[in-house]
Amino acid sequence: MVEDLKKSYGNVAALDGVSFEIKQGEVVSILGPNGAGKTTTVEILEGYLKGWSGKVDVLGDDPLRGGLKHRERIGIVLQESGVEPYMTVTEILEQRSRWYREPLGIKGVIEEVGLTEKADALIKTLSGGQRRRLDVALAVVGNPELIFLDEPTTGFDPSARRHSWELVKALSKSGKTILLTTHYMDEAQALSDRVIVMARGQIVAEGSPSEIGGRQESDATVTFTLMDPTHLDKAPIKYEISGNKVSFKSSNSVRDLHALTGWALDYNIDLAGLEVKRPTLEDVYINLTEGGK
Structure with missing residues (x-):
């Protein structure tokens, strides 16, 4: 839950009274042009940003004070993530899984993200789409309840994007709550239960993809x-x-x-x-x- 969230950088208001709620098991997309405030919002929810006002409740915790137990309940897929290129897919997942008390099985995670054939491949040999799938695997191996996906298919070709969509749908069906940021309208349409549109630090519309902005009532x-x-x-x-x-x-x-x-x-x-x-x-x-x- 986010209530009256505000964040400024000097005299510039990055967020100006943002409020919304995400239900368990939902896939929610945040859309907006550069500078709309979507990245700032997500980084606050992830616990990376300080100096904001308002109320933020993520899985019952303040993201700045949740501690290790809270961190284990969330998974984050950043636009770019740094991993050791000379480790194999299996090795990096085994390493990361040891950070958590109740991780998922490595083999099952690799299969879920479609990297079975690359399980023993060095990370440096993976394609861009395969690297992105590994990023998702690293985010879910700890068995999180909430997953943040930041521009998950930027730079993908159409085929890789479609495969990634199927992965997000599979995660949703398994009961995960997903917060997604994207610039692609078709992606938001295909994946989201709800869409939040931001502009100039505020939410300007919110609703299902079919209803938002009065689409169903429009001529x-x-x-x-x-x-x-x-x-x-x-x-x-x-x-x-x-x-x-x-x-x-x-x-x-x-x-x-x-x-x-x-x-x-x-x-x-x-x-x-x-x-x-x-x-x-x-x-x-x-x-x-x-x-x-």
Whole structure:
């Protein structure tokens, strides 16, 4: 739980009254442009930053005073982590597991992150995606309840990103609570139970990926291609046309599509490329972070 969290650097307010709560087992993504305050927020929750005001409760503890028992209950995947390049995957996990009282089995962790074939490989020989999977393995080997993932797929190719998503989903299904920061809208859409959008040190929106920013209530945009506009003036819609592309806004897409398809049947018209779209998460994000409402 975070309540009225504030943090300043000199005269610059990095956080200005941030409040939110994460439930056990949730995957929550924090989105925001550079300087929005998301990294500062996460570093406070991880216990790395001092000099803030407000209330922060992480697994029942103040992150600055939780001590060793608290640290064992969290796992952190940083954007960059330094590990000994001349150790093998198994060796580094065995070393780290000794830091914890109830670690997970090394073999099972390696299998879970998809590194079975690299178990005896030197860390320096791993690809970028494999290194990131090792970072996750190091974060979960202590069997934490809460995992922080900071930009987990930055620099990944599309295939590696998809594999990482499957790993996050597997961790979520195992009951872990996950706080994720990302710049990728599709990543937040695919993984999150809830999304928090930050801008200028404040939370500007919060909700499920499908609901945030009023997405479900927003008008849909219906588009189709019409090769012959002869009967378009009789269409039961207020349309715009550009070339052979016809579009219109709809507050009730079921009703309007019923009327549109009825008109098309009456005049034997093919509604080629018919699409119904609502604002994407990226549309909402841009609107919120660039000062829109």
